[in-house]
Amino acid sequence: MNAPITFHQADDDLCRQYDALATRSFGHPLSDIAHLRPHADIRVATRSGTVVAGGFGLLIPQHFGGAPVPSACLGAGCVAPEERGARLAARLLTERLRALQDQGAVISSLWTASTGYARHLGWEAPTSxxxxxxxxxxxxxxxxxxxxxxxxxxxxxxxxxxxxxxxxxxxxxxxxxxxxxxxxxxxxxxxxxxxxxxxxxxxxxxxxxxxxxxxxxxxxxxxxxxxxxxxxxxxxxxxxxxxxxxxxxxxxxxxxxxxxxxxxxxxxxxxxxxxxxxHPWMLRILNLPEAIRLRGWPADLDLSVPIEVEGEIHSTSDRYLLRIEAGSAELSPTTREAAVRFTRGQLAVWYAGGYRNPTTARLSGIKCPSPQALANLIHATTDQEPWLPDHF
CATH class of the missing domain: 3.40.630.30 (Gcn5-related N-acetyltransferase (GNAT))
Known part of the structure; x- marks a missing residue:
């Protein structure tokens, strides 16, 4: 019987093992692991003391609407080839995010070629x-x-x-x-x-x-x-x-x-x-009320829209009232019928200004009983375009 998987913040020995695993997994050395060790939160999964998966996270703000929003920027995630296929990557992502959320992250970004897998876990690409x-x-x-x-x-x-x-x-x-x-x-x-x-x-x-x-x-x-x-x-x-x-x-x-x-x-x-x-960068909202509060908003916008957002469990959803006024915004629970319904991924794209008009939003599958409410919501985030030139 296989020994259980355990998760750890990497010490020197575990970091060396993770570095060697990353080289084996990616097929080439990753200098980032050594360079970012003083600045990154490195989490690994071990079986019988041997590192079988790992990844680093950087708690760095990202600009949205002109304001810095604390973000968990994830990089160099890898799973040993012999351990793949048992959802270990998803379990490790949960551990990596939990540590950075405890430090204040309310959103998360990553670059990944496994876009379908990341999308299933709540990330979405705001742009190409x-x-x-x-x-x-x-x-x-x-x-x-x-x-x-x-x-x-x-x-x-x-x-x-x-x-x-x-x-x-x-x-x-x-x-x-x-x-x-x-x-x-x-x-x-x-x-x-x-x-x-x-x-x-x-x-x-x-x-x-x-x-x-x-x-x-x-x-x-x-x-x-x-x-x-x-x-x-x-x-x-x-x-x-x-x-x-x-x-x-x-x-x-x-x-x-x-x-x-x-x-x-x-x-x-x-x-x-x-x-x-x-492959594009992908964004996930970790703490929706805080991400809305900390983001920058147009100073001349006055908007109140009831929305529905898919929950962490895909069969559930939550209703909120989004209120934007004088450059500030807040999200509060409501029982009102939603004018616009988002999946978690669609919400991330909207947050980043990825829907440039209602047509692109509808083609992405957004449900909108009120077309005017959707147009107003899109106007709230399109004063700036999505662009991430930074790689991690």
């Missing part, structure tokens, strides 16, 4: 994730104006550049509020080179970070990881600068490195970019 690749010559021809002439370009990340990145992050739904160690971790992880763009004597208006790796025969690969621009002129200057790296045959923008705007596609001299769809 894309990586773009364009010939460097095409980029160079498309940005021939001397946009960089009135901007200074300096190497390195400075506190004012990090402040710019955080200011811009607040304008989207999803980016993490990067802690002080984030840049050190990601620079070591990808060997990033960072540049900042600014007008003479002024604070930065752009931050660009990319990795360069040699090609087998000649030249290099260039992959953009961070692309933060405060205005179109700065974005044009950053694209012009990238086009000058002609030792790279192509410029690749890693998944979600580009914000969801047409700033690249609408300026091409010759339209022949390549796009690759990646």
């Amino acid at each position: 994730a894309m990586a773009w690749s364009i010939a460097t010559d095409d980029l160079k021809r498309s940005h021939t104006t001397r946009k960089t002439d009135h901007l200074d370009i300096a190497h390195g990340l400075t506190p004012d550049a990090e402040e710019l990145q955080q200011d811009l992050a607040r304008q989207w739904n999803g980016p993490v509020q990067r802690p002080h160690w984030w840049a050190t971790w990601t620079t070591a992880r990808h060997a990033l080179t960072t540049y900042r763009f600014h007008r003479p004597g002024q604070p930065p208006t752009g931050v660009l970070a990319f990795a360069m790796t040699p090609r087998e025969q000649h030249g290099m690969h260039l992959a953009v990881h961070d692309f933060w621009a405060a205005d179109q002129d700065t974005a044009d200057a950053m694209l012009t600068f990238l086009g000058r790296h002609d030792r790279a045959a192509t410029i690749t923008f890693q998944r979600n490195a580009l914000p969801p705007s047409p700033l690249l596609l609408h300026t091409l001299h010759r339209y022949r970019p390549n796009v690759r769809a990646w």
Whole structure:
């Protein structure tokens, strides 16, 4: 008879075992485990003292509606191949989330290729994730104006550049509020080179970070990881600068490195970019009343809508009255008939502003006895678009 599974917060020995298991499970070493050990909550499952599953969690706020919402950002979850098929991953996720909820997390995000499994457990993808690749010559021809002439370009990340990145992050739904160690971790992880763009004597208006790796025969690969621009002129200057790296045959923008705007596609001299769809980031609401209270809301919105939300057990549901007024919101139990009915996943997409209009919401399966109430709810979260450029 197999020994029972037990769950633990990883000490040094269990962390070493988890690191070895992750290498065996993913087929390559994960430097994240060692780099994030001082900052992450690492939970493992053991059988007879041997680690058979593990994963880390980061308690980091994510921006929604311009406000930081405490989030359990989960990464590097793995189960030993010989232990798969017995719902161990779901049990471990419960343990990982419980620890971070105890520390204040009210939502959770993850990147996973197992989207169906995550969806079954309550996560949903607010939007798609894309990586773009364009010939460097095409980029160079498309940005021939001397946009960089009135901007200074300096190497390195400075506190004012990090402040710019955080200011811009607040304008989207999803980016993490990067802690002080984030840049050190990601620079070591990808060997990033960072540049900042600014007008003479002024604070930065752009931050660009990319990795360069040699090609087998000649030249290099260039992959953009961070692309933060405060205005179109700065974005044009950053694209012009990238086009000058002609030792790279192509410029690749890693998944979600580009914000969801047409700033690249609408300026091409010759339209022949390549796009690759990646597995998306997924969001789950852990504490609905607190997630609603802590999120930012439009200051001019005055809204009261009864809603119904699927419970943790799929056959149950809960009714609430959502009240939004003067930039604040609260959720309270109600017996009123719901005007809009959400599953847990649909609620997460709405929370992130993923439904841009009532048509997309209805196509996702949202039940709405009151079409006007649905339109009002969608208007409440679409002042900012969903975008998560941060990977964990």
